[in-house]
Amino acid sequence: MLVNLDPNDGRPLYLQIMDEVRRAIVVGTLRAEDPLPSVRELAAELVVNARTVSQAYQELEREGIVYVRRGQGTFVSPAVRRGGGERRRSLAREVAKRALLEARRNGLDAEELVMAIQKLAAEEERAEARLARAAGKGDDE
Amino acid sequence: MSGWPEQDRGEAFAVATYGLSMRYGSETALAGIHLRVPEGAVYILIGPNGAGKSTAMKVLLNLERPHAGRAEVFGLDTASRGPEVRAQVGYVPEQHAHDYAWMMCGRLIEHVAAHYPAWDHAYAAHLIEVFGVRPHRKVGTLSKGESRRLQFVLALAHRPPLLLLDEPTDGLDPVVRNRTLAQLAEHLADTPATVVIATHHIREVESLADHVGVLREGRLVAQMTRDELRRTVVRYRVEVPEGWQPPPDLRIASLRRSRAGREVQWTLIGEPDEVTAHLAGAGATVRDVTPLALEEAALAFLAEEVSA
Numbered sequence: 001m002l003v004n005l006d007p008n009d010g011r012p013l014y015l016q017i018m019d020e021v022r023r024a025i026v027v028g029t030l031r032a033e034d035p036l037p038s039v040r041e042l043a044a045e046l047v048v049n050a051r052t053v054s055q056a057y058q059e060l061e062r063e064g065i066v067y068v069r070r071g072q073g074t075f076v077s078p079a080v081r082r083g084g085g086e087r088r089r090s091l092a093r094e095v096a097k098r099a100l101l102e103a104r105r106n107g108l109d110a111e112e113l114v115m116a117i118q119k120l121a122a123e124e125e126r127a128e129a130r131l132a133r134a135a136g137k138g139d140d141e
Numbered sequence: 142m143s144g145w146p147e148q149d150r151g152e153a154f155a156v157a158t159y160g161l162s163m164r165y166g167s168e169t170a171l172a173g174i175h176l177r178v179p180e181g182a183v184y185i186l187i188g189p190n191g192a193g194k195s196t197a198m199k200v201l202l203n204l205e206r207p208h209a210g211r212a213e214v215f216g217l218d219t220a221s222r223g224p225e226v227r228a229q230v231g232y233v234p235e236q237h238a239h240d241y242a243w244m245m246c247g248r249l250i251e252h253v254a255a256h257y258p259a260w261d262h263a264y265a266a267h268l269i270e271v272f273g274v275r276p277h278r279k280v281g282t283l284s285k286g287e288s289r290r291l292q293f294v295l296a297l298a299h300r301p302p303l304l305l306l307d308e309p310t311d312g313l314d315p316v317v318r319n320r321t322l323a324q325l326a327e328h329l330a331d332t333p334a335t336v337v338i339a340t341h342h343i344r345e346v347e348s349l350a351d352h353v354g355v356l357r358e359g360r361l362v363a364q365m366t367r368d369e370l371r372r373t374v375v376r377y378r379v380e381v382p383e384g385w386q387p388p389p390d391l392r393i394a395s396l397r398r399s400r401a402g403r404e405v406q407w408t409l410i411g412e413p414d415e416v417t418a419h420l421a422g423a424g425a426t427v428r429d430v431t432p433l434a435l436e437e438a439a440l441a442f443l444a445e446e447v448s449a
Contacts (some may be wrong), residue, residue: 005348007344007347007348007434007435007436008434009434010371010431010432010433010434011432012367012368012371013348039330040327040330040331043326043327043329043330044323044324044326044327044330045323046326046348047319047322047323047325047326047346047348047349048326048348048349049183049326049329049348049349049350049351050326050329050330051181051351052351101429101431104428104429105378105429105431107428
């Protein structure tokens with residue numbers, strides 16, 4: 001798992017770390033029972049206070065995303081396989097929050113943003129469909 | 142406002158100063174500052190060159206005598222219990238020169254080790270290795286970067302409960318700087334300590350910080366937790382009627398006004414709810430409120446009009 005922090009992101013660092021872990025789980029680079037880096041390792045890698053990492057891990061534990069094995073470290077919960085929908089929703093929520101902030105900064109409201117996203121997604125879908133037709137029946141993945 | 146000694150709420154402070162004042166001739170270096178560094182905090186002390194950051198650290202080590210006020214480190218008076226205080230402090234001074242220029246690095250390390258009962262020889266050997274200190278080099282011939290790395294070994298090897306780091310990244314090239322900061326983060330994960338970092342390179346150390354103090358011309362103009370700074374120093378984009386005048390009691394750190402004059406962008410200091418209500422009451426509409434990066438937020442206290 002690679003964790004990136006953005007110094008220009010105004011949110012607390014522990015929230016950014018939590019988001020990065022959620023993202024890694026959703027995209028599949030972190031899977032059930034995978035170990036997370038130790039607090040010490042991640043603190044050194046990100047040059048953050050170890051307490052910041054601990055706080056992120058504790059919050060993730062409270063949310064049931066990770067669990068602690070005494071003396072062994074922090075691991076991704078086996079339940080993440082099942083609760084996928086929930087986690088995707090909470091990740092989507094964070095992405096939406098950032099998009100909404102950006103929209104408001106540009107003087108747009110939520111409705112205009114949602115409409116633009118739907119329109120854009122539909123266009124991209126049509127373009128992809130055209131490509132797929134042109135290539136015949138392509139391979140999976 | 143923060144930065145003033147309210148009640149100390151029974152909190153334990155690693156560093157506390159009481160009306161600390163210091164002059165060099167007619168120059169005021171510190172004008173009655175009340176530092177409060179909670180135990181376990183990573184406190185960054187920022188301010189322009191000459192704002193008094195280094196002087197404050199020297200007073201804590203009893204290397205300078207204040208003209209008024211006093212300082213405590215873990216409850217010990219720094220003026221009367223200097224040696225006890227220094228035994229608990231790891232110090233990376235701003236200047237790179239060492240006192241024992243003729244000594245070899247290895248010899249200097251042994252010499253310093255003898256002063257600290259808590260010196261951890263195995264850890265010192267580890268630090269010498271990770272910081273790439275070469276024991277047979279003469280101290281006086283070290284480059285700035287090598288000298289800084291040696292200072293880190295000396296500051297960390299006795300695992301002191303308080304670290305005072307004065308411009309710790311000065312003289313380090315970017316690669317070594319990142320490695321040094323990672324080593325510091327690792328040290329703190331293994332050895333709980335309170336850290337005070339004086340710097341004007343905020344970005345380099347901000348990810349470690351949980352408390353911030355801002356010195357300006359010898360005065361501590363802000364002192365708060367990182368969370369409080371994030372909450373109370375934010376950017377507002379505001380729509381205003383033509384010819385609008387801001388209410389006089391806003392704490393304005395920076396202001397940009399669009400050409401048409403109907404939109405104003407401000408960094409304002411204060412509780413966002415109160416500021417927003419205050420602006421609304423004066424006929425302006427807050428369009429958005431954006432949090433700032435730590436450096437931007439902290440610099441707001443240096444940009445603020447002095448009259449505020």
